Amino acid sequence: MNLSRKSLKVLVADDDIAQRLLLRTSLEADGYDVMEAEDGLDALKKLADKPDIRLLLTDINMPKMDGYDLIRSVREKELHYTYIIVLTSMDDREALLKALSSGADDFLTKPVFSDELKLRLKGGTRLIKLESQELLIFSMAKLAEYRSEETGFHLERVSHYTRIMARDISKKHPELDMSLSMADEISVVSHLHDIGKVAIPDNILHKPSRLTTEECEVMKTHTTIGGKIIKDIYDKTGSLYLWLAYEIAMYHHERWNGKGYPFGLEGEDIPISARIMAMADVYDALNSKRCYKDPFPYEKVKSIILHERGEHFDPKVVDAFLRQEEACLEIKRRFQA
Ligand SMILES: [Fe+2]
Ligand SMILES: [Fe+2]
Known part of the structure; x- marks a missing residue:
């Protein structure tokens, strides 16, 4: 029995x-x-x-x-x-x-x-x-959020931004094979992007000043740590949404121009889920207050995003953002920290 x-x-x-x-x-x-x-x-x-x-x-x-x-x-x-x-x-x-x-x-x-x-x-x-597994995953994400420097409604906003952009891309770019349900799944699992931060020591995670090169390297491991945890569960369950969660946790700091981490992947080698996540995460960080900075004025946020089109960000994702800018601003207003 x-x-x-x-x-x-x-x-x-x-x-x-x-x-x-x-x-x-x-x-x-x-x-x-x-x-x-x-x-x-x-x-x-x-x-x-x-x-x-x-x-x-x-x-x-x-x-x-x-x-x-x-x-x-x-x-x-x-x-x-x-x-x-x-x-x-x-x-x-x-x-x-x-x-x-x-x-x-x-x-x-x-x-x-x-x-x-x-x-x-x-x-x-x-x-x-299945339902219990999903609940467990979200408690893990909440746990990570408690320890994170990102407070307020960061996870909620990012989840909305990813859904808005992923849905736009699913309509605009059929060649990317992104279904509407996949767009929604990306939004759900976006909560897990920084799950690896549970393993980063407090003195680094909460340091109010600039990190040293060494500390920065430790901080960067939140991608591989989070990615590996989720990949292990994926290997046991085979759930598609866990695969998406893995892509997001592992690759959300990669950059389109190949200058990101942990692997320095370039362009289309970075999964589309992570390319969308990267844009949503940075957009929200620029708009938000952190212990080391105030929110940037919106004009500056937008000019940074445009400047990074084809550099940090996939041009298709920036274009999706521009088409959906109003919807994103509405989320920003609705979920103010
Ligand atoms: Fe991160
Ligand atoms: Fe984040």
């Missing part, structure tokens, strides 16, 4: 006590922690009391509150996704469609066979695992 499944809680909502017992026996044999509810209202109450119940098996016809209303209420209130499997009769297609459109994820027809139950629950556990 494996440990991760052992701790997963399933709530079985059914007014038929024999049916509950049957499901309980089968689920417990499979290592689930089983709870029971005798009607929809009871189920709702138990879900509210125990937010770590992530799987729900529910009957449709129950007193007090039926399965449809239960499913709808769960969907309205949930903070984390609850995977819902509805129990239906073999011949009731209409009830099944109604349950699915109320928000059920899957169904089981009665009588329930334990091998089928096992397979249906697998989909649910997979989804929950």
Whole structure:
């Protein structure tokens, strides 16, 4: 019996006590922690009391509150996704469609066979695992942010800038093969660009004056450290968005002209995700106050960006920024530190 499944809680909502017992026996044999509810209202109450119940098996016809209303209420209130499997009769297609459109994820027809139950629950556990992984990643990013010199809404703004520019590029440059969903994923994982800073000592990370050459070299390792951490998770999971996160963490300080770090990559050798990230990150840094500088006046920010077109930044990304300048300014206004 494996440990991760052992701790997963399933709530079985059914007014038929024999049916509950049957499901309980089968689920417990499979290592689930089983709870029971005798009607929809009871189920709702138990879900509210125990937010770590992530799987729900529910009957449709129950007193007090039926399965449809239960499913709808769960969907309205949930903070984390609850995977819902509805129990239906073999011949009731209409009830099944109604349950699915109320928000059920899957169904089981009665009588329930334990091998089928096992397979249906697998989909649910997979989804929950993925969601937990994503949450863990974002807590890591928050952790890095606490230690960072970049306060206020840096991560929020940068995430919006990357989405705006990546979406523009996805429409304007089909040859780059950037889909709209990839543009959105870049924006989500942009939060992780400086995750490697957790490994940089405080006296360097928070030094109010200029770094020495040696300290600068240490600071630069936040790219390779962050990149490697994420690449390791990617190798284990194969999730595309982790690959994008890796590209961003590893290459966001590379420059179009080859004068960046850690590898001095040039032009198209730098992944497009990181080229967009670089532009968003610097644009925000110029606009923001840091311990060693005040925000630059906007005219200066813009002239620096234009000056770096084809130098620090990919010309296509600068052009995307220019087309979307108003949208970026709106984000700047909305998320002021
Ligand atoms: Fe960085
Ligand atoms: Fe940053």
